[in-house]
Amino acid sequence: MKFVAVLYPGPAEQHVDHSGLELLGSTEGALGLAKLLESEGHELVVLSDRDRALRDHLADAHVFITTPFWPTYLTADDLRRAERLELVLTAGVGSDHVDAEAAAELGITVAEVTGSNVVSVAEHAVMQLLALVRNYLPAYQQVVDGRWDIADIAARSHDIEDKTIGIVGMGQIGQRIALRLRGFDVKVLYNTRHRRGSTDEAVFGARFKHLDDLVAQSDAIVLSCPLTAETKGLFDERRLRAMRPGSWLVNIARGQIVDTDALVEVLESGHLGGYAGDVWYPQPAPPDHPWRTMPGHALTPHVSGTTLEAQQRYAAGIQDSVRRYLDGDPLQEDYVVARPT
Numbered sequence: 046m047k048f049v050a051v052l053y054p055g056p057a058e059q060h061v062d063h064s065g066l067e068l069l070g071s072t073e074g075a076l077g078l079a080k081l082l083e084s085e086g087h088e089l090v091v092l093s094d095r096d097r098a099l100r101d102h103l104a105d106a107h108v109f110i111t112t113p114f115w116p117t118y119l120t121a122d123d124l125r126r127a128e129r130l131e132l133v134l135t136a137g138v139g140s141d142h143v144d145a146e147a148a149a150e151l152g153i154t155v156a157e158v159t160g161s162n163v164v165s166v167a168e169h170a171v172m173q174l175l176a177l178v179r180n181y182l183p184a185y186q187q188v189v190d191g192r193w194d195i196a197d198i199a200a201r202s203h204d205i206e207d208k209t210i211g212i213v214g215m216g217q218i219g220q221r222i223a224l225r226l227r228g229f230d231v232k233v234l235y236n237t238r239h240r241r242g243s244t245d246e247a248v249f250g251a252r253f254k255h256l257d258d259l260v261a262q263s264d265a266i267v268l269s270c271p272l273t274a275e276t277k278g279l280f281d282e283r284r285l286r287a288m289r290p291g292s293w294l295v296n297i298a299r300g301q302i303v304d305t306d307a308l309v310e311v312l313e314s315g316h317l318g319g320y321a322g323d324v325w326y327p328q329p330a331p332p333d334h335p336w337r338t339m340p341g342h343a344l345t346p347h348v349s350g351t352t353l354e355a356q357q358r359y360a361a362g363i364q365d366s367v368r369r370y371l372d373g374d375p376l377q378e379d380y381v382v383a384r385p386t
């Protein structure tokens with residue numbers, strides 16, 4: 046069997062963390078698959094060059110492994126060329142880089158590692174929220190630039206206490222964000238596809254709202270819903286303008302949920318207080334991309350779901366799926382995104 050894994054490039058030198066946790070998500074760590082596969086005589090190709098993976102290795106691969114942090118986009122055309130392909134695995138959560146509908150029609154299963162990095166992302170969201178509300182990054186930049194202008198920073202710095210925070214997408218990540226926010230004495234509103242029961246709402250300390258009401262009432266909004274046909278461009282110009290003046294937007298989900306051009310506009314005009322999280326642009330952003338020069342926001346797309354702890358979990362989930370595939374056992378039910386129709 047041929048397994049192909051496309052992962053972000055490993056470090057130039059062997060990385061040993063004080064915790065003893067390995068960098069399993071990179072080409073170097075290869076999700077811990079090398080021993081498992083090679084000892085049984087299977088072929089494992091690990092590379093970071095996405096074009097090369099599609100050009101040279103997709104056609105005869107049985108299993109193709111990719112990750113949202115370094116996504117290889119698999120279109121219907123790509124999948125049609127992959128005559129032996131049976132399984133596409135996402136090392137992480139969110140498989141919007143794969144045309145799941147086409148995969149299902151072509152007899153290919155798509156699966157991810159549900160829940161693997163939800164703690165990593167929830168902590169990141171709270172960090173981004175605080176960074177924006179406290180005006181932390183411009184303050185840090187001042188110090189780096191050798192300035193010490195307290196008024197300039199203090200004039201845009203707030204306490205998060207008593208603010209209203211809206212969470213869009215109350216799933217594994219959204220609920221962990223709500224739980225972590227409880228200590229800050231904020232009011233939490235949420236919107237999600239299926240309203241949670243009253244016990245859940247009491248535990249999360251969150252009240253359900255129609256999306257338009259959540260947008261109108263929130264001082265800060267966190268996006269933690271998947272990218273789907275329904276959520277693509279959900280925060281378009283109209284919705285961004287409907288946000289409260291000076292409010293903040295954190296997007297730990299996917300860049301395409303927000304219209305980038307409209308976002309640049311509402312930030313430049315000062316309507317929004319700041320934005321942090323994923324942005325839809327080619328990675329890394331070209332030097333002249335307007336996003337690179339935007340003031341007062343936190344552009345930190347890299348590490349939300351990729352802490353060393355998260356990597357151990359999604360590597361273990363991938364190993365489990367690979368083991369089951371080789372043994373002819375069904376994958377864990379909640380991992381499956383699309384199955385052959």
Ligand SMILES: NC(=O)C1=CN([C@@H]2O[C@H](COP(=O)(O)OP(=O)(O)OC[C@H]3O[C@@H](n4cnc5c(N)ncnc54)[C@H](O)[C@@H]3O)[C@@H](O)[C@H]2O)C=CC1
Pocket residue numbers: 137138139140160162163166213214215216217218219236237238239269270271272273275276297298299348349350351
């Ligand atoms: N930044 C990062 O590193 C990571 C980002 N993610 C993103 O976060 C997303 C959510 O992850 P989980 O919480 O684990 O997924 P989940 O499946 O547990 O929860 C998703 C929630 O979004 C809700 N939802 C779906 N469509 C919606 C809509 N139109 N409006 C409002 N809510 C909607 C669902 O009802 C569900 O409650 C993933 O799909 C992925 O795109 C996930 C992991 C890492």
